[in-house]
Amino acid sequence: MTTLTPELPAGDALDGVSRTTIRLQSDPAGGRARIRLATGGSPQCPVLRPMLLETSVDRARISLVPEGAMLLAGDHLDIDIAVGAGTHLEIVEPAGTVAYDMRGRHATWDVRIRLGDGASLTWAGEPFVASAGSDVRRSTSVVLGPDARLALRETMVLGRYGEWPGRVRQSTRVHDDAGTPVLVEELSLDPVSAPHLLGRQRVVSTILLLADPDEVPAGVSPESRFDLDTGGTLWRRLGTDVHATLDHACWAAVR
Numbered sequence: 457m458t459t460l461t462p463e464l465p466a467g468d469a470l471d472g473v474s475r476t477t478i479r480l481q482s483d484p485a486g487g488r489a490r491i492r493l494a495t496g497g498s499p500q501c502p503v504l505r506p507m508l509l510e511t512s513v514d515r516a517r518i519s520l521v522p523e524g525a526m527l528l529a530g531d532h533l534d535i536d537i538a539v540g541a542g543t544h545l546e547i548v549e550p551a552g553t554v555a556y557d558m559r560g561r562h563a564t565w566d567v568r569i570r571l572g573d574g575a576s577l578t579w580a581g582e583p584f585v586a587s588a589g590s591d592v593r594r595s596t597s598v599v600l601g602p603d604a605r606l607a608l609r610e611t612m613v614l615g616r617y618g619e620w621p622g623r624v625r626q627s628t629r630v631h632d633d634a635g636t637p638v639l640v641e642e643l644s645l646d647p648v649s650a651p652h653l654l655g656r657q658r659v660v661s662t663i664l665l666l667a668d669p670d671e672v673p674a675g676v677s678p679e680s681r682f683d684l685d686t687g688g689t690l691w692r693r694l695g696t697d698v699h700a701t702l703d704h705a706c707w708a709a710v711r
Contacts, residue, residue, distance in 0.1 A: 473532045474501035479539030479549075480516050481572075489543055491516050496697030499532075502526040504533060515544035516589060526553060529561035534568075534588065541572035541601065552582040552613075555622055562623075565594045572602035578607045578711055583659075583698050585613040588647075598630040606630075606666040607710045613698060614650050615657040621650045621658065630666065638666060638686045657694040659701040661669030665689050673709035683691045 474497035481490050501526030509517040526533070537543045555563060571577055574608040586592060598606060614621030623646040630638040643660075645653065654660070665672060666688035680703070682690045695701030 461703060463554055467584070470559070471578040472501065472530065473497045473534055474503050475534045475536065476504045476506055476520070478506050478518060478535075478540070478545070479535045479540075480543050480545050482514055482543050486522060486644070488512065489514055489516055491518075493518070494700045495670045501628070502521075502528075503531075505533065509548075514542060515546070515678075516530065517546045517548070519548050519550055519552060522553070522579075522683045524648075527590070529556075529558035529563060532561040533563075533565045535566065537567070537569045537577070539569075539571050539575040539577050542574045544576045544674035545578070547577070547579040548588075549582040551578065551616075552585060552588055554585045554616075555592045555624075556587055558591050559589065562593060564621035567594075568595045569598045571598070571606065572599050574603045575601060576607075578620075579609065580711075582688065583592040583611040583613050586622030586624045586645075587616050588622055590624075592622065592624050594624065594626040596626075596628045598638075599668060600630065600632045602633070603668070604666075604697045605668075606664065608662075609707055609710075610662045610664075611698060611702060612645075612662075613646060613662045614640040614654070614660075620647045621645065623647070628664075632686075636686065638688060639684060639690070640663070654669035654694060657696055659695045659698055661693045661695070661698075661701045661703065663691040663703065663706055663710055673706075677703055677706045 476496040494688045496501050507519045507521050542704045545697040626643045628641045672689050677691050681692045691706050693701050
């Protein structure tokens with residue numbers, strides 16, 4: 457069964473916040489997976505609308521489609537995802553996102569993910585461009601249930617071609633359901649720090665796989681591979697152009 461909720465009730469709308477909610481769980485009766493998709497928030501904020509592409513007994517594929525220009529000063533996008541036990545969700549983005557000049561203000565992009573026992577999420581993120589003058593705070597928080605699997609691709613581009621980079625403060629926190637940290641990372645880049653940390657590179661491409669060690673593809677991009685103490689692998693590459701920095705072979709192996 458699929459439930460599509462175009463808008464959250466008015467009481468759930470948050471001033472200045474655009475909320476996207478995705479819920480996936482199995483059907484106890486053995487039918488198609490149960491899906492709840494909802495959006496809501498303040499009318500002046502753009503919306504990332506989840507569009508169902510396909511579904512089956514235990515899995516779904518969803519596209520996050522932007523409605524309205526984003527990101528602009530004052531935007532606050534809140535994405536809340538829960539994948540129930542034994543189900544599998546794939547998220548795709550039809551295009552990248554550009555954070556525009558915010559003239560001294562900022563925007564926020566928050567993602568919360570919870571994966572149940574044996575659940576999996578594959579998210580093929582497209583490039584996120586922090587253009588000159590932008591100021592964005594991004595956060596990703598993940599809670600992993602037992603035997604859960606996460607495959608996440610992110611690409612940050614600091615400035616459009618020929619521009620100075622914008623300011624991006626990005627935090628990633630992954631814990632298991634007992635509260636044990638799996639990955640805690642803070643990355644802050646701006647027109648001053650980026651040249652010192654990255655040199656002339658302006659593209660940061662990351663692939664994160666949290667899964668059973670036997671599922672980690674061997675021999676894929678060993679020069680950019682980092683194995684996490686608690687399990688899982690992170691691949692990261694730096695470059696000057698998106699098309700040359702994205703590791704398509706690594707992502708294909710991880711998916």
